[in-house]
Amino acid sequence: MNITELKTPIRLYWDLPSRPADTNLDYQGICEQIISLRILSLGITEPAPALSDGCLTILDRLKKHPIAVSLTVCSSALDAATLSALHGSNVRLLLVRATKLDDLRIVTRLMASDGPKPPLGVSFEVSADNFRILPEALSCCIGNGIRHLVLPMQRLNGDEDCFHLERSGREALTSRLAAIDRPGDLKITIHDPFLWRVFFPAVSFPDGSCQAANTMLYIDGNGDVHPCPTLPYRLGNLAHTTLRTIVESAEKTELRKRLTIPPAGCTSCAELDQCRGGCRGRGHFLTESWDEADPGCR
Amino acid sequence: MPKIYRNPDVMWREEDESRAQADEALEKGENAEDIGTSLLFSDGMMVTLNVLGTEIWKMCDGRDADEMVSELLQQFDVEADVLKNDVAGFVAELAEKGFIHYEE
Numbered sequence: 001m002n003i004t005e006l007k008t009p010i011r012l013y014w015d016l017p018s019r020p021a022d023t024n025l026d027y028q029g030i031c032e033q034i035i036s037l038r039i040l041s042l043g044i045t046e047p048a049p050a051l052s053d054g055c056l057t058i059l060d061r062l063k064k065h066p067i068a069v070s071l072t073v074c075s076s077a078l079d080a081a082t083l084s085a086l087h088g089s090n091v092r093l094l095l096v097r098a099t100k101l102d103d104l105r106i107v108t109r110l111m112a113s114d115g116p117k118p119p120l121g122v123s124f125e126v127s128a129d130n131f132r133i134l135p136e137a138l139s140c141c142i143g144n145g146i147r148h149l150v151l152p153m154q155r156l157n158g159d160e161d162c163f164h165l166e167r168s169g170r171e172a173l174t175s176r177l178a179a180i181d182r183p184g185d186l187k188i189t190i191h192d193p194f195l196w197r198v199f200f201p202a203v204s205f206p207d208g209s210c211q212a213a214n215t216m217l218y219i220d221g222n223g224d225v226h227p228c229p230t231l232p233y234r235l236g237n238l239a240h241t242t243l244r245t246i247v248e249s250a251e252k253t254e255l256r257k258r259l260t261i262p263p264a265g266c267t268s269c270a271e272l273d274q275c276r277g278g279c280r281g282r283g284h285f286l287t288e289s290w291d292e293a294d295p296g297c298r
Numbered sequence: 299m300p301k302i303y304r305n306p307d308v309m310w311r312e313e314d315e316s317r318a319q320a321d322e323a324l325e326k327g328e329n330a331e332d333i334g335t336s337l338l339f340s341d342g343m344m345v346t347l348n349v350l351g352t353e354i355w356k357m358c359d360g361r362d363a364d365e366m367v368s369e370l371l372q373q374f375d376v377e378a379d380v381l382k383n384d385v386a387g388f389v390a391e392l393a394e395k396g397f398i399h400y401e402e
Binding site: 003006007010011038040041066067068092187189206207215 | 307309310311313315316334337339341342343344346
């Protein structure tokens with residue numbers, strides 16, 4: 001018994017604009033749609049150095065609804081008053097953006113600070129510049145009592161480099177990570193199926209296959225809605241149409257159908273039943289084809 | 299007998315169309331066991347429940363297992379002993395996943 005294909009996603013990722021003054025989105029209206037669609041989980045990313053009015057509006061509107069809201073912010077946005085306000089906003093998990101070990105130490109200081117605060121964790125943005133320190137980052141989290149480590153999905157809607165690890169790099173990381181004892185209460189969230197295997201070689205990838213446009217959707221800083229943060233395929237813009245219209249659109253359904261078919265380039269691969277075609281967003285971004293394998297598997 | 303409570307960190311929703319499909323099957327006397335009617339979501343893990351699982355889940359609000367069985371017997375055409383075993387097994391599975399907790 002299973003529901004594998006959903007009409008309405010259960011999780012939504014929403015990146016707010018880096019320049020809040022530039023947006024004309026109706027945040028209240030979008031929140032109404034999120035509530036009415038019965039989205040279960042919302043991951044907000046606030047790129048601004050301080051919490052924007054838009055972010056506070058969203059948190060306030062959703063705080064009494066059964067939606068698990070997590071918020072990813074820069075450490076500069078967090079002082080005692082903000083932590084206390086976020087605690088009152090029913091934020092389930094507050095993630096601090098990190099790209100280096102020093103960022104993790106800031107989280108430790110925030111955790112030790114007085115006053116109420118939501119559960120704190122780290123959103124470690126993996127790139128070609130920092131993937132080698134993943135074992136040190138993991139050890140640092142464990143040693144400092146950080147119990148939520150998220151490796152967020154790459155945002156490929158701009159000019160960002162698309163990061164992926166070659167097999168030899170993955171194997172080297174796997175052996176270094178295996179040497180680290182992990183406490184049972186440490187929660188590690190990884191969206192890249194091949195990075196997942198680096199951390200958990202013996203555990204199946206929880207998402208199974210690509211969940212773009214199925215269990216998840218993504219809203220970027222311009223209000224464009226995409227199937228997933230790693231799949232820059234514009235399904236509509238919330239300045240001109242509603243989230244419900246996009247969720248129920250034929251375009252989304254058609255795209256989803258396409259994503260349920262593994263890439264032709266993977267059909268003869270012995271590992272297909274494990275990776276299910278890998279990250280379809282990255283594959284499409286790098287090869288401009290739905291039929292090529294995700295280069296992240298090489 | 300311990301009371302059973304849902305873990306408030308577990309988000310869930312019923313899928314209306316699937317539920318209607320399951321109800322229709324049950325009305326016709328057909329098996330609806332394989333029709334998922336609700337989703338539980340926690341820490342990135344999604345679990346699908348069929349109609350019986352969904353009804354048990356909704357009753358995890360402080361009722362004990364005997365109370366659940368007694369109420370479910372009014373809704374489902376099933377032997378009491380079979381249902382008792384099903385409820386016990388299902389609730390134990392939810393507890394193992396951390397989706398419910400017990401209180402004396």
